[in-house]
Amino acid sequence: MRYVTAGESHGPALTAIIEGLPAGLTISEAQINEDLHRRQQGYGRGNRQKIESDHVEISSGVRHQLTIGSPVTLRVVNDDFRHWQEIMDPSSEATAENSVRKVERPRPGHADLVGGMKYRHHDLRNVLERSSARETTMRVAVGSVAKQLLAQIGVEVLGFVRQIGPVSADPTKLNTFADLAALKVATDQSETRTFDSDAETKMKVLIDETKKAGDTLGGIVQVLATGLPVGLGSYVSAETKMDGKLAQAIIGINAFKGVEFGEGFQFANHPGSEGMDEIFWQKDQGFYRETDHLGGFEGGMTNGMPVNIKAVMKPIPTLYKPLRSVDIKTKEAYKANVERSDTTAVTAAAVVAEAMTAITLAEAVLDKFDADSMARLQEQLTNYNEEIKNF
Numbered sequence: 001m002r003y004v005t006a007g008e009s010h011g012p013a014l015t016a017i018i019e020g021l022p023a024g025l026t027i028s029e030a031q032i033n034e035d036l037h038r039r040q041q042g043y044g045r046g047n048r049q050k051i052e053s054d055h056v057e058i059s060s061g062v063r064h065q066l067t068i069g070s071p072v073t074l075r076v077v078n079d080d081f082r083h084w085q086e087i088m089d090p091s092s093e094a095t096a097e098n099s100v101r102k103v104e105r106p107r108p109g110h111a112d113l114v115g116g117m118k119y120r121h122h123d124l125r126n127v128l129e130r131s132s133a134r135e136t137t138m139r140v141a142v143g144s145v146a147k148q149l150l151a152q153i154g155v156e157v158l159g160f161v162r163q164i165g166p167v168s169a170d171p172t173k174l175n176t177f178a179d180l181a182a183l184k185v186a187t188d189q190s191e192t193r194t195f196d197s198d199a200e201t202k203m204k205v206l207i208d209e210t211k212k213a214g215d216t217l218g219g220i221v222q223v224l225a226t227g228l229p230v231g232l233g234s235y236v237s238a239e240t241k242m243d244g245k246l247a248q249a250i251i252g253i254n255a256f257k258g259v260e261f262g263e264g265f266q267f268a269n270h271p272g273s274e275g276m277d278e279i280f281w282q283k284d285q286g287f288y289r290e291t292d293h294l295g296g297f298e299g300g301m302t303n304g305m306p307v308n309i310k311a312v313m314k315p316i317p318t319l320y321k322p323l324r325s326v327d328i329k330t331k332e333a334y335k336a337n338v339e340r341s342d343t344t345a346v347t348a349a350a351v352v353a354e355a356m357t358a359i360t361l362a363e364a365v366l367d368k369f370d371a372d373s374m375a376r377l378q379e380q381l382t383n384y385n386e387e388i389k390n391f
């Protein structure tokens with residue numbers, strides 16, 4: 001499976017094409033719309049989300065909710081385009097009027113300056129329109145399709161929030177959830193997409209205070225994936241390691257600066273005797289573990305335990321309290337003024353991280369097994385899992 005997204009933040013629409021899905025996969029448009037809605041929710045987001053109400057249109061590759069093996073096209077309209085028509089219209093000619101509104105003031109922390117230098121753009125709008133995280137809408141749409149495929153082979157993926165600014169959810173409260181379905185209900189109901197209601201209250205106070213001060217916040221998201229077959233990815237070559245592929249997918253999300261698996265950076269604080277997942281065996285179960293310190297990977301391969309990823313998002317770079325920068329035309333120093341921006345988007349980013357994890361895992365499953373047809377994929381997985389159990 002591979003996919004490509006296209007579209008600018010204030011252009012007419014966003015598109016994704018997915019190739020290589022098995023035939024016979026049931027796809028629910030309502031499920032994609034629910035995931036798009038989840039991405040739009042969250043305390044601390046800016047006014048753009050009041051304009052957009054993301055809905056997908058499927059225009060190829062699916063008949064009566066079943067894939068037919070041909071490329072699947074997904075499209076989401078940008079409702080904000082109507083306000084930007086003059087500036088973003090793909091077909092009308094450039095005029096003196098619309099070129100007056102060139103962007104020549106690069107925002108620190110954005111792609112603006114380096115993107116302008118690299119592509120020789122003197123109107124930085126040509127950079128910011130595509131570097132905007134508006135594009136993550138399509139990653140979530142593709143991720144929703146990937147999650148639907150994974151769910152049909154018993155794999156569940158869920159992203160949620162662990163920390164906003166310095167306010168962290170209590171990790172022991174995670175243990176109160178029996179499964180990912182229960183955790184999903186709780187985090188979907190939370191305005192900060194977390195599982196700890198005490199932390200949520202503090203997070204909201206912090207977001208309000210930060211917004212009032214004209215500042216922004218980052219945070220930490222977590223993604224869990226359960227029910228994966230053993231042996232996705234390989235130790236034989238660096239680029240085939242599954243944890244490495246997931247790290248790339250997560251760091252590819254706008255504003256993500258770090259990723260860890262299992263105990264992650266905490267491994268530095270513990271001796272080896274506390275960090276491994278010891279091996280046990282029972283006749284009816286085969287080999288199993290009682291812990292998941294390693295976050296589901298040994299030798300870059302899934303080991304049958306839940307995949308456990310945490311990742312950090314930097315604070316939103318556009319501030320109401322402006323940062324210093326320099327005009328690319330006049331070379332004069334200035335302080336940026338902002339019309340609108342998110343105070344924090346960690347809640348949305350958790351849904352994007354979930355999507356990127358699902359896409360990467362679905363790609364690995366489809367690579368490993370004969371996946372021309374969904375039924376054949378399921379048959380093979382049943383046989384494979386039986387073989388692994390009897391190893």
Ligand SMILES: Cc1cc2nc3c(=O)[nH]c(=O)nc-3n(C[C@H](O)[C@H](O)[C@H](O)COP(=O)(O)O)c2cc1C
Binds near residue numbers: 253
């Ligand atoms: C869901 C989401 C929403 C975002 N919203 C904003 C925003 O409103 N304002 C902003 O300045 N940056 C926002 N960002 C971050 C920028 O897109 C990102 O920092 C920028 O494109 C530079 O890329 P880099 O941080 O990966 O280097 C958002 C990121 C995500 C994932």
Ligand SMILES: C=C(O[C@@H]1CC(C(=O)O)=C[C@@H](OP(=O)(O)O)[C@H]1O)C(=O)O
Binds near residue numbers: 052342348
């Ligand atoms: C549009 C979305 O996020 C945008 C991501 C973003 C950025 O710079 O990344 C900047 C803001 O765009 P605007 O200036 O149009 O308000 C966010 O709203 C979205 O998530 O749907």
